[in-house]
Amino acid sequence: MSSRIERLGFRVDPETKDLIERAAHLSRRKVSDFCVTTLVDTARRAIAEHETLVLSHKDRKAFFDALVNPPEPTARLARALDEHKRRVAS
Numbered sequence: 001m002s003s004r005i006e007r008l009g010f011r012v013d014p015e016t017k018d019l020i021e022r023a024a025h026l027s028r029r030k031v032s033d034f035c036v037t038t039l040v041d042t043a044r045r046a047i048a049e050h051e052t053l054v055l056s057h058k059d060r061k062a063f064f065d066a067l068v069n070p071p072e073p074t075a076r077l078a079r080a081l082d083e084h085k086r087r088v089a090s
Helices: 014-026 031-051 057-068 075-087
Strands: none
Touching: 014 031
């Protein structure tokens, strides 16, 4: 069990407070535990949705085709790679 040392504070209107308290009660949990768990679950979902790329069938096919048969680099890409090598030490 992790220790809780950080604090978040926010104000809600009475209706929202009642709603949260009712949900916590129905879940048979303390309000603070209910809030923390719900916030963490929602935060994880929001991050996952933001970091997950969903491709259509057509886009997925194009992506894997490019992996298997990569196109020749363009002159612009070659210049960008040369510039990157010049600026970044390995």
